[in-house]
Amino acid sequence: MALSVDSALYRCQRLAAEAFFRGESESTPLLSSVKERLKYNLNKWRIVFPNNERFQKDWGKVSRFYAGNGIRTTKYTFLTFFPKNLFEQFHRLANLYFLLLVILNWFPQVEVFHREITMLPLSVVLLIIAAKDGIEDCKRYRFDKQLNSSKTKAYNKNDQAYVEKCWKDVRVGDFVQLQGNEIIPADTLLLYSSDQNGICHLETANLDGETNLKQRQVVKGFNAEFEPKFFQNIMVCEKPNNDLNKFKGYMEQPDGKRIGFDSESLLLRGCTIRNTEVTIGIVIYAGHETKAMLNNSGPRYKRSKIERRMNMDIFFCVGLLFIMCLIGAVGHGIWIRNFSERPPYDVPEVNGNHISPALGGFYMFLTMIILLQVLIPISLYVSIELVKLGQVFLIHNDIDLYDEELYLPIQCRALNITEDLGQIQYVFSDKTGTLTENKMVFRCCTINGKEFSHQENAKRLENYKELDSDDEDWAKHQHSFLPSNMVMKTATLPQRSTKPLRRCQSARAHFQGHSRKKSLGRCDSSQSQVAFSSAIEKDVTPDSRLLMKVRDAALQLESLSPLTPMMATSSSIIDFFLALVLCNTVVVSTATEPRLRVTGPPLMKPAAGISLERIQQLLQRLKSANLSQSFLSSQSSSDLGASFNGKNNAMYSNDKDNASSQSCSSSTDYLRRDSSPGNDCAEIRDASLDEVFGSVTQGHLQPEFCYEAESPDEAALVHAARAYQFTLVSRTPEQVTVRLPQGTLLTFDLLCTLGFDSVRKRMSVVVRHPLTGEIIVYIKGADYAVMDILEEPARGNVPIGSRMKKIRDQTQKHLDRYAQDGLRTLCIAKKVLSEEDYRKWANFRREAEAAIDNREELLMETAQCLETKLTLLGATGIEDRLQDGVPDTIAALREAGIQIWVLTGDKQETAVNIAHSCKLLDQRDTVFTINTESKETCESLLDITLEEVRKNHVVERTKQNIFGINLSPSLSRTVGVSSNVGLVIDGKTLNVIFQGELQQKFLELTKYCRSILCCRSTPLQKSMVVKLVRSHLKAMTLSIGDGANDVSMIQAADVGIGIAGQEGMQAVMASDFAISRFKHLKKLILVHGHWCYSRLAKMVIYFFYKNVTYVNLLFWYQFFCVFSGATMIDYWQMIFFNLFFTSVPPILFGILDKDVSAETLSSLPELYKSGQNSETYKLSTFTFAMLDAFYQSLVCFFVPYLTYRDSDIDVFTFGTPINTVALLTILFHQALEMKTWTVFHCGIMIGSVLFYFIFSVVYNNLCVVCNPPVNPYRIMEYQLSSPSFYLVCFITPIVALLPRYLILALQGTFQASPILKAQQLDKLPKGQRDLAIQQWRSRKQTESVITEDEVDRTTSNLSQSSFPAHATAGDGGDMRPELNQPVEWMLNIEGNFFMNRWAEEEVTAASSPRQHPVVPGEMNSSGRFGQLTINTKVLNQGSHRRSVSTVTL
């Protein structure tokens, strides 16, 4: 896709077209003349006539109003480049200012320089920028050209065939024929697909970066062979818009019937056709009107903090300029007034008169502006752009930020905020995919209230950590590592069976390794990477106990024993796994053909068909046994084998072997013997193990399936089910085929799929059971989203009710524990629908689908209507592993004084746990948790917490002041983040805070906290939090995230970082920098950020200094030439001074200087604080630079002045040494600033000086009359032959730079700042340096240990002191009535509620809220401080949700 599009241009064109169109339609009633029935309003709708013979006329009439498919993303054409580019450049204020000066200089009264000369700097700047723009535009042009001339096949009505056409020649209404793997040239309506179900698969990676396949459906009624010639419908749809998911329209048939279509049938430009041989579509939107193009907004421009500061300082310069000009004007006016008769050197006007003092003063003011214009550093803007380009180049090329797995270097998408990286104070991070890998791994599950801990699986994950780090050697490792691992696990198992056993599950484990790559390169669609799961996600080691149960369940079916109490459990086990397999949108493909979807069950269909009858019989029997829940009918292979006829026998036995081998091998040996010694499967195994394994190792006939899922946890669940032999074999929109443990294939009719959405937080499928014919709804969703809609236990049926209740409580308990372990939890539930209910609902649903107006709401309503009264099956825990290097990075960032906030949509417990594991929260930290839904509670909680924290902080502060004398000033300045307080807050509380105007209190509190966790927050809340911190605390913020839900947060922050990872490209698209791992943040911020900041800050200051110094030279001279605006330096030399002689060194400095080495910076994160506190560029440094500039310019002017005073020196001969000493001083100043001297630095420095002298000599020699009326002919030569010139040039820079040199030397000697200290560390040899760094750090640590001890003491004081207060609160005391009363009140209400509600239950539920395991993690960790909990439960009536306000100390 093109990087940017001038959508304004497009809009403009469209408006013009519309206007034209309207005009015409007014004069001649368009189309109505052609055919009576066409009376559509083209201004409201888009009408597309097919481009075939039938509609030739109409098509010709209408299609010219629609944009062609050629695109032009260039801003300029060859002709419009200069006017347009200039126009754009003059939007910049500085350029306008300089244009004004140029114009001003055109008036003879105020003319200072030659008119042409004044234009030079401006034109150079404009030219450089224009060249840059031109090159960018040229690139775009070439890309457009390439895109426009790509070929596609479109229908040609004359040839009546599909002929090759360039993209740009495709018109709206054209029929295009697309093959698999082709890129779609325009937005087309899908009319035909070679797929029998009329489905076409798309890969939208080019559009949104998501690599999973999306399905598109042929418009209803068009599934047959398609012939454009006979197509006679007219399409009416909405006008082009940029909403990718919104598209509505209908097709009008000749007989007036309308067929609706929506975005499900729209193929978007830029997507790739997959898995479909041929598709035919009609172009609806082309070129710039396609959704992809309309969505393309250009690159973002942000203004960095330095630039904002800089603009303020430019205002200071403007003020300075104004004062100087005023002095000049007033001085000149006074001087003129002193004369009654004008002296001969005061040249009269052209008419011979002299101007009045006032007018002379006014003219002089303008003249001085022109003269001193350089004070506003025009070159600074260009230099900054160049420097940032260089910095971006270097960041981009950092090999440490290159991800070898994804082949991705860091992407710098915003070119102009590199230095902001060095000033970050707040980091807002997403959790999933950012801190964690977003590789969802099935960890454990609970079914029917029974937990299956999956110990082996946990062990496997442990081991993967090592393995994962080195995936190159994966294949090698697999052999050496796996058997030993298995031996450990299944000690009794014979060695020979382990290998194949393993291979059964992970035969293709290394097939892809880390194959979750994204095709980020826009053009290289050839390397089609796929969104398959990696090995770690695919291999799930089944829990032995559960496996046994699954087998039992299957056996129960098999033996058809009468209903036992076990029955319900086993059926729900099977239901559980069926739900895992069915309730998803996973696309199945085979490993051999990764992108080809498996649509039908392979090979075994006849076998399944035969077995069906038998199974149905079984089920009937089971049903008659009054089984309330349907369960899976299964069959044992032996059972079936008996009923086989000869024809199918050979084929089946093959499969049977396979199936049995799978089922046998995957369960562990010893279990089997214990549980079911008589198992015939075991017999088969014993009998034919060798041959079975032989076949497995040889051919493995069963195809390896690959699952592509929209979200990785879906795939994880399918893989988990697979480990228990519930294999998803194929999936079409109508049917899902599942292979059961014994090898039977069951094909479920998919009646309806209610997809996942963020409001419901769950998805469900309605299927018809192939055997029982029951209609079953399987639901999978976030725990609270499912728990709330479970069936209430029936009053009448007490035993069943209490059983359900028990299961639910048990499951909830497990869920809580999973969450504590940092697992993602999902609840699985089901519901059986009666035919009648389903029919009703289906009608309802159809109506909703057909609705036009509020379709979304209606659909939502139907979904909610269906998802009620569920039966809980169980829950799963999915682990999302921490990325490597995360704790280290977080520790480093924190040491750097950055406050880290984690904003996540996850559960509180999960979030807190992850926070602990990534060292965001320390075990010793005091964690405050605030969850509430009422404003009053929230306010009081904030008040209480704030008070506690403040007390804590005050004590610490005083302590710091006592010991603070030894601390360096930069340390004590960082505001109280050192106190170890963490804050956990949830989305609802955030809402309360935002709505209840509690932001100030909240922020006040967060200032004292070291880390803050916001859980359960929506994307909007995330961005609101970021904005809050940014606007209220005026802090520099950085957001990092990887998913679409982080986009708003990324955009809200000063610096947005996207993680190019698992969840598509939206985050990357919205970001300023895109990295691939969280750990890269460390180097990016601590090293590159620091460098970029200090380089650019120093450069900006230097530019101000430089310009002020130089301009002041001219200003001082005004005191000696009656403020007449004369200059003692030749114009050219003056202009070249800024343009060439002194411009390159600072730019090079800005790109290459390293004040501290990368190693030291990353090992001493503390150094980052200098950038955070803007130590390089702040008011004091700016003032210091200005004062220094004034001093230096005074020296540079007055040393030559005093030297040449009273002599016969002429103007330019006097100016030359001044220019020279100024150059030397300014360059030496730069040299003092530079910390590293590479070959480049030396070369540029020496080159600049040499260039000055050579240029001056050459120019002075060439210019006899070239520069009328005055010229510096031979002056440089004259000066070079005069000894006093050298004497002046030697002493002046020394005097000018002596103070600075002395101050720098003193600073260096006393190591006034950590940066200086670190610089000296850098000079030590490596070993010594490491030692010194360690000493430094340990010194820091001892300091902080003292602090911590102190904190401990204070916290213990604090908790002691606060205990009575809260104790009284509990007793209803009135020590702080205004705070405690509401809290206490809540407690009472809640207690009562609990009592009433759970009266007949065990007491545990009604136990005191204080003992409720709300945040046990913190309880343990903060145990040593004593513990204090205020729980405020506000229970919503009928809601299971626990809203707990806790303050845990």
Added chain:
Amino acid sequence: MTNKSSKRTQQHPSRCPDNSAFKQQRLPASELELTAPAVLSSFFIIGLVCLAVGICLILTVLRVQEIQINYSDICSNCSKLRENASNWKTECHCTANFTLELSMEGDVLMYYGLQNFFQNHRRYVISRSNAQLLGKDVNIENSNCEPFTIYPNGTPMAPCGAIANSMFNDTIHLSYYPNSTTVIQVPLLKRGNSWWTDKNVKFFNPPSHNLSSAFAGSARPPYWEKPVYLLDEEDDENNGYKNDDFIIWMRVSAFATFKNLYRRLSRINEFADGLPAGNYSLHISYNFPVTKFRGKKQVVFSTVVWSGGRNFFLGIAYTISGAVILLAGFILMALHLKLRKK
């Protein structure tokens, strides 16, 4: 495996950054160290050098002899006369006597000095036509000479512009009185005082067989008494635009108080070693009015050394800065030692 990796690199040739020293910012670099031990030597060396140069310079400048005779007060009657522009045709002479206590040895330069004459005024500086001065026939109407270009009757001025117009036109003669009765005209050179390049590159008379015809059709500037081709009637090589006094005047000086080289002592006869001590008198034909702008005129005699004229500033500057740098060095050393002891 190597195969695999090489294939990968082939597939992604551009993505992985080069591991070069430049791109990884690992260029070999020497670091500027600004700490006491590192900079002390520079302080001492520079300090000592400055001190030495300063003392040298002072000693040198001491050898320069200079005498200034301010004659605008002495010739006050003439000054008064010139105040009124209508008297421009009236000649006014005056004499200024002075005594040279010590003989001035070596080359003696004679300057005229002006005070408060702002030759560096912006509009004055540009009021000239270089092309005209090169002897080219140019249309000066559009040049920077305005308003000193053309008389109302259409005659162009030669030379044009304010600088030329306001040229210093006093003539000064120096007489030496070896004793009370004898008067010796001190021989002074009027040629070779200007820059060689000015005389030979930048200033040319219009091509013609004689000067008066070369300047035919043009008129003198309004303030002038005589046309430009009569500036030096004795020496053709020093006449017209090529007149040294004119050339020197046209090189506008940097400050309001300045001196321009007027004559050099011709070292012949008694003056072979310079100006001997004794009584002198200046005979001045007083034409240049200065009272209008409260100016002063003076004559300066000076000898020169390699460093220029009698200006102690550089010497003093070097000496003082040398001393200050040394002092700073010592302070730095003391601080450093103290710190190290600690």
